Amino acid sequence: MTTDTARGPVIAGLGITETGKVYGRSAADFAADAVRRAADDAGLTLSDIDGLLTSSGVMPGVGLSLQTELGLRDLRLLSEMQAYGSTAGGMVQYAAMAVRAGMAEAVACVFADAPLKEKTSAGALYSGAGLGTSGWMGLTAAAGMISATPQYAVAARRHMDTYGTTSEQLAHIAVAQRAWAGMNPRAQFHDPITVEDHQASRLIAEPLHLLDCCLVSNGGVAVIVTTAERAAHLRKPPVHLLGWAQAHPGYPMNRDSDLGLVSGAAQAGPAALKMAGVTIEDVDVAELYDCYTFTVLLTLEDYGFCAKGEGGAFAASGALAPGGSLPVNTGGGQLSSYYLWGMTPLSEAVIQARGEAGERQVSRHDVVLVSGNGGCFAHHSTLVLSPHARA
């Protein structure tokens, strides 16, 4: 190995806690559990970990104190990060650069959340999350933008009005992902759904139906980022980080905004693929952030899997489903498996890249594309993963 390839960053460990309706545990507890599982998966002890990046969801508590919780000594890298749904990808990117630079050898990146309480509706938990009743945020809430859902609904409506995208086309994304979820033992929903089921599900914020929306989960996921050299002696086959990028569009609140039409994926996707030395045609499987069906549709267009405006037709072609030309969200995604923000697509990507996905394993998994998305298309991260080091 040359020094460059020896210090090439890889994901060597993946830890997923129990997920879903798991009550009575704090987010910090899930986070610590996830890190322990990831270290064990990699064949590392906690004392081998010299870097820790943490991220909280709705419930706070996954922060710097996790070091003490885990009893980690002499860390060389420690930070709490937040860029909403793009954070998981971002943490892996910063960890990759840290190990490549020799700043750290094994960095744990962890996200956990515990918003679900017994006897409380999932919708109520996220409704109004982060929105106050005063100032500019209050004004936005008073306008009816009481959660992320109406904001994504407005964005989706704009795409529909511009390109003719339909609710039935969005339904195909939910249907395809549920078919994948049926093969994922971790998924919260397994029963198949149809386009008709989607159309009959209650409207949350027009044009979005219930089955356009992600579920809500408790749980935690951690990954261990280290170098190819270190991973060569570890328990699991390494997943190489070939390319990565972020994009934060900073949409202005005026007539120049591309909200709902173009996301940060249009910048970050090509940049990450270029860094990896591959093209969009080389991508075998895509794990895309799917807080809503529409998020998947826009990301597919912006990454270049289809032309701008043709995401609806592409989804309706059946391409994303098991047996289709582009396997997307092969674990069921946030719509049907578990909602742990950017860790949902990242965890499934690691599982597929390793070839550990069992019944739902895709046959070709040399290039795995992962997206993260935060805010209402405000933040985007892209990762290009592979079981092979860059040629």
Place this chain on the structure above:
Amino acid sequence: MTVPVIHRDTATEVFFDSTARGELLIRHCADCGAHAAPQSGACPVCQNPVTAWAAAAGTGTVVAWTAVHGRPGDGAPASEAVSALIELTEGPWLYAPLRNLGPGERPWTGMSVVVAFERPEGGEAIPVFRPTV
């Protein structure tokens, strides 16, 4: 359907003083003359700080919209609250409730709207929009 009670903070004092007297304020860039949304700190064209306010004409068009559905209650139909992303004539965007629509009636992209104000008991006056007649 009424707007919720919203309180001012330091950053929104001038804005809510204006809505109380029936005026919609937006930002105005003293350097390049561009207009910006009321909550903007920087000019969208030249990125200089925007400190000046300007009175908006109060007219605009619908960019996109949604109708948020409540859960049906005991025998009561589910509520439907129509909100829109409005492009003001001056260019800035604003999320706002849409009023004066009939039951089940929906707006459309490009529909002309005009501002009105609603002041719930104990809260600030909130801009809402209704179709231009």
